[in-house]
Amino acid sequence: MKISLPSPLVILSGICAVAICGSSNSSVAQADQSSNAAVGQQLVGTLLQDEIDELPEDNTAYFTATREVQLQLDLLAATSAATDLDDVMVSVIRPDGKTTRVKPDIDGKVTIENAQPGPHAVVASGEGSHGSTLFYFDEKQEDGDALDSGLAAPTPVKQLTMLQIDPENLRPSIDRIRPYVNSEYAPPASVGVGGSFNYSVTLGPDGVLSGRVISLIKEIPTQGTQVTIFYAGQQVGSTVAGPGGSFQIKGLRGGVHGVVASGRAGFAAFAFEAKQTSELAKSNGVFQQTFVSVLQGDEQLPVVLIPPTMTEQVIEEVEERYPLLRTEAVPSGVDAPVSGLNGFTGGPFGPPAGGFAPGGGYSAGGGGGGIPFGGGGGGALGGIAGLALVAALADDDDENPPIVAPQPSSPAVPQ
Numbered sequence: 001m002k003i004s005l006p007s008p009l010v011i012l013s014g015i016c017a018v019a020i021c022g023s024s025n026s027s028v029a030q031a032d033q034s035s036n037a038a039v040g041q042q043l044v045g046t047l048l049q050d051e052i053d054e055l056p057e058d059n060t061a062y063f064t065a066t067r068e069v070q071l072q073l074d075l076l077a078a079t080s081a082a083t084d085l086d087d088v089m090v091s092v093i094r095p096d097g098k099t100t101r102v103k104p105d106i107d108g109k110v111t112i113e114n115a116q117p118g119p120h121a122v123v124a125s126g127e128g129s130h131g132s133t134l135f136y137f138d139e140k141q142e143d144g145d146a147l148d149s150g151l152a153a154p155t156p157v158k159q160l161t162m163l164q165i166d167p168e169n170l171r172p173s174i175d176r177i178r179p180y181v182n183s184e185y186a187p188p189a190s191v192g193v194g195g196s197f198n199y200s201v202t203l204g205p206d207g208v209l210s211g212r213v214i215s216l217i218k219e220i221p222t223q224g225t226q227v228t229i230f231y232a233g234q235q236v237g238s239t240v241a242g243p244g245g246s247f248q249i250k251g252l253r254g255g256v257h258g259v260v261a262s263g264r265a266g267f268a269a270f271a272f273e274a275k276q277t278s279e280l281a282k283s284n285g286v287f288q289q290t291f292v293s294v295l296q297g298d299e300q301l302p303v304v305l306i307p308p309t310m311t312e313q314v315i316e317e318v319e320e321r322y323p324l325l326r327t328e329a330v331p332s333g334v335d336a337p338v339s340g341l342n343g344f345t346g347g348p349f350g351p352p353a354g355g356f357a358p359g360g361g362y363s364a365g366g367g368g369g370g371i372p373f374g375g376g377g378g379g380a381l382g383g384i385a386g387l388a389l390v391a392a393l394a395d396d397d398d399e400n401p402p403i404v405a406p407q408p409s410s411p412a413v414p415q
Helices: 008-024 026-031 032-046 144-149 169-181 279-283 285-296 308-321 383-394
Strands: 060-063 070-072 089-094 099-102 109-112 119-127 129-139 158-161 201-202 209-214 226-230 234-240 246-249 255-263 266-275 301-304
Touching: 026 169, 060 070, 070 129, 089 266, 089 308, 099 109, 099 308, 109 119, 109 226, 129 158, 129 308, 158 266, 169 226, 169 255, 169 266, 169 308, 209 226, 226 246, 255 301, 266 301
Parallel strands: 060 129, 070 158, 201 266, 209 301
Antiparallel strands: 070 109, 089 099, 089 119, 119 129, 129 266, 209 246, 226 234, 226 255, 255 266
């Protein structure tokens, strides 16, 4: 990523000045520690306000006259054997919105044919693993002499990492981007290419992961993007990106992690390796740690979002591989509605402490008034009335007197 920084000499001078003051008068340094930390954080915030006008090299790929781009699926773990990649479904969403499904070979290599210049969303979904990454494809201009000699360099294979995750854990992130599909803003016609982070980042002191959410569409702010970190398939941290898309998550350990980011600016999911910080950085004070973090700008984890112009197709491909995500999640503590008779939905009793859950009996019934087994206060038939309905349907003997449903009422409504 391209972040404008002041001269390293200026930064090092500030660090040395604080370090010297601390060594000559430790009590004063300790008293001013909180002030130093605040100054350092303020400077970092100022530095991070600069626009990032480049994508990491990892998110760009070139094609030649063959118009082919090759990607390598990678779980970044010892279990990344070919057998683990056999069931992966790979979908390529092109700049024109069309989707192509590609079958990986036995080694997990994916060949994308007829590549077009522009952004491509690549969605890879397997059994317990997933990756959704934005790549920007462009045509590579070969050197004329190299073409004449037939010694043109082969196009490198790009890495597409997949995190270990239960598909159900993708549901919140997928649901979060549903309202923002089909943005009116279009991605840029070209992008700059920065350095490569090789899907690896060094953690700061106390296991702090620093990162930056990046969007191709500058009109949509990345602030507010939800960033969730997984380790061995389990969620270990979550936060919301601040101004400029910057974020930090504390308490991580070294090893292979996964990140899922979602919000109005787009969606991304991939795996990366977190490395423990050096003992040198750990030994410094708070103010020095702040500047070490700035100096290690390349150690920020760049999270490049698939833009909203493509997220509708992303959702479709994820749901195709994980059909259970097509259904909405049932709120915690509420039973799922069950099919009743003659098109009625729900049981004869409303759930305990209703008020927002499906009402009993008739599908239009509202929740109860806050007591166990409360009837539907707003529907045509409440929880107790559902019993009367079932009884009436179960006995069609005309000689029996009709069963009159009790008048629905709710303790929440004054009588």
